[in-house]
Amino acid sequence: xxxxxxxxxxxxxxxxxxxxxxxAYPIAIRAQTGNTKYGNFALAHDDTGDNNxxxxxxxxxxxxxxxxxxxxxxxxxxxxxxSENTAVGxxxxxxxxFGIDNTATGYEALGENTYDSTTGARGDRNTANGAQxxxxxxxxxxxxxxxNSALQGNRTADNNTAVGxNALFSNTGPxxxxxxFSAxxxxxxxxxxxxxxxxxxxxxxxxxxxxxxxxxxxxxxxxGFLNTATGLDSLYSNDTxxxxxxxxxxxxxxxINGTNNTAVGxxxLYHNTSGSSNVALGVNAGSNLTTGSNKIDIGAAGxxxxxxxxxxxxxxxxxxxxxxxxxxxxxxxxxGVIVNANGQLGTVQSSARYKDGIKPMDEASEAxxxxxxxxxxxxxxLDPEKIPQFGLIAEEVEKVxxxxxxxxxxxxxxxxxxxxxxxxxxxxxxxxxREVDEQARTAxxxxxxxxxH
Numbered sequence: 001x002x003x004x005x006x007x008x009x010x011x012x013x014x015x016x017x018x019x020x021x022x023x024a025y026p027i028a029i030r031a032q033t034g035n036t037k038y039g040n041f042a043l044a045h046d047d048t049g050d051n052n053x054x055x056x057x058x059x060x061x062x063x064x065x066x067x068x069x070x071x072x073x074x075x076x077x078x079x080x081x082x083s084e085n086t087a088v089g090x091x092x093x094x095x096x097x098f099g100i101d102n103t104a105t106g107y108e109a110l111g112e113n114t115y116d117s118t119t120g121a122r123g124d125r126n127t128a129n130g131a132q133x134x135x136x137x138x139x140x141x142x143x144x145x146x147x148n149s150a151l152q153g154n155r156t157a158d159n160n161t162a163v164g165x166n167a168l169f170s171n172t173g174p175x176x177x178x179x180x181f182s183a184x185x186x187x188x189x190x191x192x193x194x195x196x197x198x199x200x201x202x203x204x205x206x207x208x209x210x211x212x213x214x215x216x217x218x219x220x221x222x223x224g225f226l227n228t229a230t231g232l233d234s235l236y237s238n239d240t241x242x243x244x245x246x247x248x249x250x251x252x253x254x255x256i257n258g259t260n261n262t263a264v265g266x267x268x269l270y271h272n273t274s275g276s277s278n279v280a281l282g283v284n285a286g287s288n289l290t291t292g293s294n295k296i297d298i299g300a301a302g303x304x305x306x307x308x309x310x311x312x313x314x315x316x317x318x319x320x321x322x323x324x325x326x327x328x329x330x331x332x333x334x335x336g337v338i339v340n341a342n343g344q345l346g347t348v349q350s351s352a353r354y355k356d357g358i359k360p361m362d363e364a365s366e367a368x369x370x371x372x373x374x375x376x377x378x379x380x381x382l383d384p385e386k387i388p389q390f391g392l393i394a395e396e397v398e399k400v401x402x403x404x405x406x407x408x409x410x411x412x413x414x415x416x417x418x419x420x421x422x423x424x425x426x427x428x429x430x431x432x433x434r435e436v437d438e439q440a441r442t443a444x445x446x447x448x449x450x451x452x453h
Contacts, residue, residue, distance in 0.1 A: 043059070049066045051068045052068070054071045073091070079094065086103045106131045106133055111132070136153050139156050143157070147167055150167045153172065167184060175192045180215075181199065182198065182199045187205060189205070197213060201219065204222060207221050207222060224240050230246065231249045234247070239257060241261075251268045258273065258278075269286040292307040299312060364427075376391070
């Protein structure tokens with residue numbers, strides 16, 4: 001009897017204490033809604049979170065207020081205290097605490113995503129799809145990693161996109177895009193790089209503002225910046241070179257530290273290593289160049305080590321040149337342009353500062369007196385219209401004075417140095433003129449003597 005009375009008294013006391021508390025603080029003790037769990041210790045410590053789904057041992061095992069999370073896999077989102085995260089795979093988002101809006105699919109994907117207790121920074125809005133993708137990310141946000149170990153080393157950097165196994169594997173820099181197996185693999189602090197293709201920019205560490213499109217494009221770049229490489233192996237060996245543009249398979253392939261180069265075409269500037277400010281356009285254009293600078297090669301392979309030259313076309317391939325805007329245009333203070341057997345253009349310099357061994361021509365010009373001027377027309381393949389021409393036969397001139405003819409690379413006679421003939425003609429005219437003047441003076445003197453008598 002006494003026992004029943006004590007029990008009744010205890011129940012009355014409990015009602016008197018608990019019911020007012022539940023009325024005054026209805027949220028303090030409530031049942032969570034929309035939660036689903038399956039597995040040992042799944043959602044084991046959930047206090048107030050709603051709409052969480054946990055499948056797997058220790059999945060979402062610690063949730064204090066987090067909602068709308070989905071965890072599938074052993075220890076997936078195990079330490080989570082935030083909301084709107086999705087983790088699929090063993091250890092996926094395992095250490096995430098306060099990060100929100102993260103999606104991790106794969107073994108240990110975003111496994112280390114945590115927060116900085118000093119600054120309060122946290123990793124949000126990351127997407128990782130692949131085993132250990134974004135595995136070491138702590139507070140980096142807005143990153144996307146698709147592929148095995150993609151962005152694995154990223155910790156604090158934001159706004160990176162890596163698609164492909166090991167893409168941006170070692171990254172710590174922001175705003176990079178890598179698409180392809182091991183693209184930007186070694187990138188650390190480099191930022192604003194774009195690499196598309198297997199092993200594109202695989203060695204880059206601190207280089208920035210680079211764009212590489214193609215398998216192994218800018219493969220060995222480490223600190224070079226503001227380079228653009230498009231095509232298989234383009235700028236393959238570049239290390240520290242900057243401001244280079246390579247468009248074409250193996251364009252600027254061997255460039256190491258050359259700068260300000262532009263190569264467009266298969267193998268363009270292929271052998272260039274340290275030359276700078278070169279322009280090459282066309283298949284194999286400038287491909288012979290190694291260290292020269294300030295070259296322009298258009299459809300020409302160029303020459304090893306030369307600088308400051310312009311080469312257009314390939315001898316034996318092109319057989320005529322047409323340039324608009326020249327014919328009929330007068331240059332009042334200009335000089336004539338000549339060409340040698342190698343196709344080099346230039347003008348004849350007449351200033352004394354360019355000359356040595358200056359002496360009177362004297363009798364040397366008498367050779368022109370043996371020349372035989374003729375009229376002719378060129379053969380039909382050269383001039384179908386057969387326009388009448390006036391000039392000399394180079395072979396005949398060579399017999400009179402070998403210095404008055406021009407030969408090709410094989411030593412065959414090609415043409416006459418008409419500019420030299422003109423100078424010799426002037427000398428002969430002046431000689432004759434002096435003789436006439438002398439004769440006139442003599443005649444006057446004789447007339448004067450006769451007049452006295």
